[in-house]
Amino acid sequence: MAPMACKAGWVAPAYVPLPSPPKLRLFCLPWAGGSSSIYSEWPALLEHAEVEVVPIELPGRSARVDEEPYADLTALAADLAAWLVQEPRLLDAPFAVFGHSFGGLCAYELCAALAASGRTPALLLVSAAPAPQFAGLGTWPVASVSGLSDEGLAAYLAGKGNALPAELREDPELAAPFLRAIRADYAALEAYREGEARALPCPVQVFGGHGDIEAERLEAWRQRSARGGGDVRMHDGGHFYIQSPAQRGCVVGHIAEAWDRIGEPEEDTLRTLQELARSALRLPASAQVENLAEAGADSLECVGLAAEIRVRFGVGLAPDEVIRRPLARHLARYIDICLLTAGARGPPELVAGSAGDAEWHPVSYQQEQMIVMYEVSKSAYNMPTTLHWRGPLDVQVLRKALHTLVAGHGTLRTIVRMGGGGEMQQRVLDASEADQCFELCELHAATAEHATKVIEAESTRVFDLEKGPMFRATVIDSLESV
Secondary structure (H helix, E strand, O other), X not given: OOOOOOXXXXXXXXXXXXXXXXXXXXEEEOOOOOOHHHHOOHHHHHHHHOEEEEEEOOOOOXXXXXXXXXXXXXXXXXXXXXXXXXXHHHHOOOEEEEEEOHHHHHHHHHHHHHHHXXXXXXXXXXXXXXXXXXXXXXXXXXXXXXXXXXXXXXXXXXHOOOOOOHHHHOOHHHHXXXXXXXXXXXXXXXXXXXXXXXXXXXXXXXXXXXXXXXXXXXXXXXXXEOOOEEEEEEEOOHHHHHHOHHHHHHHXXXXXXXXXXXXXXXXXXXXXXXXXXXXXXXXXXXXXXXXXXOOOOOHHHHHHHHHHHHHHHOOOOOHHHHHOOOEHHHHHHHHHHHHHHOOOXXXXXOOOOOOOHHHOEEOOHHHHHHHHHHHHOOOOOOOOOOOOOOOOOOHHHHHHXXXXXXXXXXXXXXXXXXXXXXXXXXXXXXXXXXXXXXXEEEEEEOOHHHHHXXXXXXXXXXXXXXXXXXXXXXXXXXXXXX
């Protein structure tokens, strides 16, 4: 068995994160003997869909050529899963796993290992690989392949359409690392036997090449998903169809589309989301909220809905993630996926009337960036507004109006803190605590100059993000016009 990970980890050195949080993070596993360079063109092809490609580099090739390759497929997947779980930044967004041929079976075992650790992928994508229940039934190479001589192995590969490049055929020393890696991969395939049949808690999408693997062995992937899917998309080009730019473009296009086609939401999630939406939009209980935009949700109300989703489900969505998914069923399915990928087992239990740890949840990426800016400049995100009013003003009526405003918008009741492990956390105070979430004071200014100074001071007064309040109003009674 190979070491668990090299110093650089399992991610290819060429991996470049997207500049903003992705909608989907896609881990890509190569075919037998292949390296991460197989997927070098994919990041540019998927960037427009906000899909971040993470090529996986297996031991024994490319940057990890000095490491011993695995000859045990299950151990490979288990060690890769364990490493990913220790890299939370790679699992902080919904993610999928893609694998071609040998990589497809690795992808399946990786999904199973991640699910067992509480980190379930949003989607498994398998290319040119029969379902695992067919392992050892003649689909994979016979046991003698891994035992062939270098010359025999090179000849076998040539017959399978995976011939060694000319420079490797002419230089045995240069070819040795490649042959060592592919020999280990074939040994892993020959020894692989699926243990207990498993139905993964994520959908499966299958791709194949015409004239390669029998349709029944591709369609059998349906039996390995408890979330549906299993649709098979066939392409011209045989086993290595994915090397064709045209066919590769089709596959990448299907992957981009798959994000919106990965199944229906859980009934409880959709029902709860619609209840939250009716409350946020002040709609009657009988209203059927199918489309948030058509129901009248504006950007401010989406901010409030995101906050309520965070409280009810424990899922930290940025407001723009709500805005981008106006259909309630799409948003509910996204919440399901976030719960799965975060390892959650359901909505967090909130402790009414207390500030226990159960009420604190991780902040979103966007919130974290704003908090960092706050630490640099304490008043950077102050949003002062001045209103001029002539005539009598009932301050108690104003106080009730502000109470209603704050009670209806969770973002105005959100406080943040630094957790015990150094991570940023947030808590949305209950609407019943709205009076604690805003400040209203009355001041008297004898002159316009005095009033102006008060306004300037109030507009830059720093907020305490951990204690609140997050909303302040100051009524200045001035004898002169300001």
